[in-house]
Each structure stands twice: as structure tokens, then as C-alpha cells.
Amino acid sequence: MPVTPTSPTSTAASDLWHHYGASASPDRPALTRLHWDWYQRTGPGEELLGDVVDRDVAELGAGSACQAAYVARTMGPARVIALDSSEAQHARSTAMHGDVPRLELVHTDAATYLSDRPSTLDVAYSLFGAVDFCDPHVLLPAVAAALRPGGRLVFSTLGHYKNGTPPATECQPADVPARLADGTASTMQRWVLDTPVWEKLLDGYGFELLSCDVIRDQGPEGATPMTTTVFRAKSSRP
Numbered sequence: 001m002p003v004t005p006t007s008p009t010s011t012a013a014s015d016l017w018h019h020y021g022a023s024a025s026p027d028r029p030a031l032t033r034l035h036w037d038w039y040q041r042t043g044p045g046e047e048l049l050g051d052v053v054d055r056d057v058a059e060l061g062a063g064s065a066c067q068a069a070y071v072a073r074t075m076g077p078a079r080v081i082a083l084d085s086s087e088a089q090h091a092r093s094t095a096m097h098g099d100v101p102r103l104e105l106v107h108t109d110a111a112t113y114l115s116d117r118p119s120t121l122d123v124a125y126s127l128f129g130a131v132d133f134c135d136p137h138v139l140l141p142a143v144a145a146a147l148r149p150g151g152r153l154v155f156s157t158l159g160h161y162k163n164g165t166p167p168a169t170e171c172q173p174a175d176v177p178a179r180l181a182d183g184t185a186s187t188m189q190r191w192v193l194d195t196p197v198w199e200k201l202l203d204g205y206g207f208e209l210l211s212c213d214v215i216r217d218q219g220p221e222g223a224t225p226m227t228t229t230v231f232r233a234k235s236s237r238p
Contacts, residue, residue: 014180014181015086015087015088015180015181016086016178016179016180016186016188018086018087018088018179018180018181019088019179019181019183030066030069030070030073031066031067031069031070033045033046033070034046034048034049034067034070034071034127036048036127036156036213036215036228036230037156037215037217037226037228038128038158038215038217038219038226038227038228039217039219039220039223039226041217042215042217043213043215043228043230044213044230046070046071046074046075048154048213048230048232049071049075049123049125049152049154050123050152052071052075052076052077052122052123053075053076053077054076054077054078055077055078055122055123056077056078056079056081056120056121056122056123057071057077057078057079057080057081057121057122057123057124057125058080058081058082058083058114058121058123058124058125058146059071059080059081059082059083059124059125059126059127059129060083060110060114060124060125060126060129060130060131060134060139060143060155061083061084061085061110061126061128061129061130061131061132061133061134062082062083062084062089062093062105062129063084063086063089063092063093063129064089064092064093064096064097065082065084065093065096065097065103065105066096066097067127068080068081068082068093068097068103069082069096069097069100069103072100072101072102072103073100073101077102078102079102079103079104080102080103080104081104081106081121082097082103082104082105082106083106083108083110083113083130084106084107084108084129085107085108085109085110086107087107088181090105090106090107093105110130110134110139110142111130111134111138111139111142112142114142114143114145114146115141115142115145115146117146118145118146119145119146119147119148119149120146120148121146121147121148121151122147122148122151122152123151123152123153123154124143124146124147124151124152124153124154125153125154125155126154126155126156127155127156128156128157128158129155131155131157131191132157132158132190132191132192133188133189133190133191134191135173135189135191136171136191136193136198136201137171137201140201140202140205140207141205141206143205144205144206144207144235144237147235147237148235149235149237149238150234150235151234151235152210152232152233152234152235153202153207153231153232153233153234153235154230154231154232154233155230155231156228156229156230156231157191157192157193157198157228157229157230157231158190158192158226158227158228158229159214159216159226159227159228159229160192160226160227161174161192162176162224162226163224164224166194167192167193167194167195167197168191168192168193168194168197169194169196169197170197171191171193171197171201172191173189173190173191174189174190174192175187175188175189176188176189176190195212195229198229198231199212202231202233206235206236206237207233207234207235207236208233208234208235208236209231209232209233210232210233210234211230211231211232212229212230212231212232213229213230214227214228214229214230215227215228215229215230
């Protein structure tokens with residue numbers, strides 16, 4: 001059955017991520033560790049991924065692929081597939097990390113890509129990426145299909161909306177502000193869900209929850225306090 005794209009592969013004109021990260025220098029220093037929290041400064045690190053040596057790994061909604069490049073460079077995987085539906089983000093990731101060994105940069109919709117490649121991954125992860133911006137009823141079954149038995153899904157997501165509004169108690173997205181490439185105001189959907197909602201979704205799509213970490217950070221001076229929730233689950237498919 002064809003999969004409805006969760007985050008349709010963008011053209012330049014329709015790319016809602018065109019401006020995100022555009023001011024970052026392509027020569028910025030490489031990461032020295034993974035962070036899962038919103039402000040990228042505290043909490044657990046790459047140990048949440050587990051042992052990925054000689055494993056097939058995918059980042060869902062990789063953006064500029066800085067995290068995927070770190071995993072590929074330092075953790076010894078067979079390969080890291082960095083998936084992103086944004087044309088602009090794919091171009092940035094290619095410019096910044098196109099020469100990193102074992103890193104594959106793919107411009108595509110995550111759910112469609114995963115559904116077409118069953119039982120090919122050992123670990124899938126997302127840092128405020130596709131899991132936040134794709135319909136969980138489409139993305140989670142695609143991830144479950146792509147993971148080998150016992151494969152792991154790790155993702156960080158907002159514990160509340162950026163303006164402090166509590167997370168949704170049902171699986172419903174909200175429209176959040178965005179801009180098209182030409183600067184025109186637009187919106188995109190973001191799923192900010194309460195922990196029990198994520199737990200129910202994971203269980204319903206064949207995952208066993210391993211851990212759920214809550215990271216609270218007051219933020220740098222003048223910033224908004226943020227809460228991040230990090231889920232670790234494994235495929236319960238035999």
C-alpha cells in the first residue's frame with residue numbers, strides 16, 4: 001500500500017525549512033558529543049543509542065546532519081542514513097558533511113523511505129526531527145517495519161509547546177509558524193504530545209518502551225525554560 005508522505009519532499013519554493021539554520025557557518029566545529037535536550041547543553045548523550053558498531057543507523061529529519069555526522073565519525077556504525085525532506089537542509093548537509101565516511105545523505109520523506117526498506121535498520125533516532133513533524137500514525141509503523149527485530153527507536157521531543165502551552169492529551173498536531181523560501185508567512189504541523197499519548201502510540205505500533213527521560217532546563221539568560229522528553233523503545237516484532 002502506498003504511504004502518504006508525512007513531510008512531502010520539498011521543492012525550493014515550498015520548502016518550509018529553507019531559512020532554518022541558514023545563518024550557520026558551514027565551517028563551524030564538528031560536534032564533540034550528542035545532546036538530546038532543546039538547548040543542546042545538558043542531559044544524556046550518545047549512550048542512549050546503545051552500541052551501534054557495525055550497525056545500520058538512520059536519523060529521521062536530520063537537518064544539517066551534524067548529529068548524524070558525529071555518529072558516523074565516532075561510533076563505528078556500518079552506515080548512518082541521514083533522511084530529510086527539505087531541499088535546503090539536504091543541500092546544507094551535503095556541503096558540510098558530504099565527505100564523512102559511512103554517512104549517507106538522502107533527500108526524501110522519512111516514512112516513504114522506511115516503508116520501502118523493511119528490516120534494514122538496527123537503530124533509528126530523531127532529535128526534534130521527523131518524529132515532531134510527521135503524523136505518528138504514518139511514521140511509527142514505517143519505523144517499525146524498517147527496524148530489524150529488537151531494533152531501537154530513540155527520539156527527543158518537546159515536553160510542552162515553546163510558548164509554555166501544555167502538550168496535547170490526544171494525538172493531534174498544532175499549526176506552528178513557518179516561512180516559505182521567499183519569506184511568505186506560512187505554518188507547519190508539529191506534534192507535541194503528552195507522555196501517555198506517546199506511550200500508547202509506541203505500544204500500538206509494536207514497540208516496547210525502554211525508558212523515558214525528562215530534561216528540564218531554565219535555558220540561557222533571557223531564554224524560555226524548556227522541557228524535553230526523550231524516549232527509548234525497541235521493536236517487539238519477532
